Amino acid sequence: MSEDLIVRLRDARAERGWTQAELADRIGVSRKTINTIENGVFVPSTVLALKLARAFETQVEVLFGLED
Amino acid sequence: MIDQVQVERVARRRAWGARLMAGALLTTAMHDIGAIRGYANGGFSFAFEAVWMIVILLFLLFAGGGLVRTAATRAALYDESTIEHGRRALAFGFWGALLACGVSWVLSRKVAIGGPEVARAVVTYAVAMALLYFANLEMKALKE
Numbered sequence A: 001m002s003e004d005l006i007v008r009l010r011d012a013r014a015e016r017g018w019t020q021a022e023l024a025d026r027i028g029v030s031r032k033t034i035n036t037i038e039n040g041v042f043v044p045s046t047v048l049a050l051k052l053a054r055a056f057e058t059q060v061e062v063l064f065g066l067e068d
Numbered sequence B: 001m002i003d004q005v006q007v008e009r010v011a012r013r014r015a016w017g018a019r020l021m022a023g024a025l026l027t028t029a030m031h032d033i034g035a036i037r038g039y040a041n042g043g044f045s046f047a048f049e050a051v052w053m054i055v056i057l058l059f060l061l062f063a064g065g066g067l068v069r070t071a072a073t074r075a076a077l078y079d080e081s082t083i084e085h086g087r088r089a090l091a092f093g094f095w096g097a098l099l100a101c102g103v104s105w106v107l108s109r110k111v112a113i114g115g116p117e118v119a120r121a122v123v124t125y126a127v128a129m130a131l132l133y134f135a136n137l138e139m140k141a142l143k144e
Helices: A009-016 A020-027 A031-038 A048-053 B004-033 B046-063 B071-077 B079-108 B115-140
Strands: A006-009 A064-066
Touching: A009 A031, A009 B071, A020 A031, A020 B004, A031 B004, A031 B079, A031 B115, B004 B046, B004 B071, B004 B115, B079 B115
Parallel strands: none
Antiparallel strands: A006 A064
């Protein structure tokens, strides 16, 4: 896990009122993948990050960022 | 549509299966190099090897989601985090193999150990460590 990566997935999901399982269903992965991304244990691939952004109808930079 | 409940259930069972497999591998290795050497010295035991092969094949079939009918659910069982856990477990197994090699080398200078026994011990230890690490990563990821 990169120390500089900021993950805002949990907040974005909470705003939509989705569960981890619902989000996982939308992008075709398991709930544990969403869980590990939210907890900062696993950094998703570019493809998965883009799928997440598409699910939230936003930009990847909104969900993931780098510390200044 | 992915059956997330089924994915969780199978992933949890897969992790426990990996732990059991690791335990069985380590027990077999200890059986081979330990005090009970009846099997190791007894030559080829077809039933023993056959049972092991069947167990391994069934585990691989189960772990790979081969028993799950829906393609989407099967894919979710082997998604990015699972592949990443497999990679990390392999790396852990690699260091485990190096450690086992070092221990075997030191032991071989003091005790008469055969090459095949050492090779089997190193491989068994490395695979068992990788399986245990994979299972732990999966179980941790499955927690809420």
